[in-house]
Amino acid sequence: MILPTETEEARFWAMLEDAWASLGPEPNEVRRALAKRDVSEDAFEEAAELEGHLESVLRALAQACEGLSAEELTALDRVAERKLYEIDRADLQEVTDGSDDGFLYARGFILALGREFYEAVARDPRVAVVDAECEEFCYFFAHLHDARFGGYPETGSGISRESVSNPAGWPR
Numbered sequence: 689m690i691l692p693t694e695t696e697e698a699r700f701w702a703m704l705e706d707a708w709a710s711l712g713p714e715p716n717e718v719r720r721a722l723a724k725r726d727v728s729e730d731a732f733e734e735a736a737e738l739e740g741h742l743e744s745v746l747r748a749l750a751q752a753c754e755g756l757s758a759e760e761l762t763a764l765d766r767v768a769e770r771k772l773y774e775i776d777r778a779d780l781q782e783v784t785d786g787s788d789d790g791f792l793y794a795r796g797f798i799l800a801l802g803r804e805f806y807e808a809v810a811r812d813p814r815v816a817v818v819d820a821e822c823e824e825f826c827y828f829f830a831h832l833h834d835a836r837f838g839g840y841p842e843t844g845s846g847i848s849r850e851s852v853s854n855p856a857g858w859p860r
Contacts, residue, residue, distance in 0.1 A: 739822070784818060
């Protein structure tokens with residue numbers, strides 16, 4: 689089993705933050721507020737606003753990946769896969785709702801919003817938002833790898849990002 693290195697994870701988060709930064713301060717303020725909000729407050733409007741920015745974020749992230757090697761894209765995909773796997777948990781699914789695919793896309797949204805929101809949700813699933821999704825981010829780096837190098841990367845992680853695949857997150 690190959691785990692992401694600290695350097696690979698740091699690069700992943702930095703590239704994602706740079707992509708968000710390219711949109712200016714307002715969406716980033718909304719992201720931070722969403723991560724720090726009182727969980728008793730509804731956050732549907734804020735999440736919908738951020739979903740509206742995700743296409744631009746992913747476009748900026750794709751541009752930042754243009755010169756990366758197959759190995760570098762594989763490493764970024766491995767980080768995304770690991771992060772999605774780590775929040776593949778029943779307690780989080782109860783908050784986000786959705787089918788297996790819908791829950792994967794909800795985790796894609798959580799990850800796409802960046803480290804601060806991801807870690808807030810990992811600590812307290814109530815920070816997550818019902819029906820907020822980002823399907824494209826779930827396999828973002830794998831699709832870039834496929835488009836550029838003709839095939840999906842072999843991450844060597846031994847895990848799956850698909851819903852209900854993390855046994856620790858789904859006690860029986």
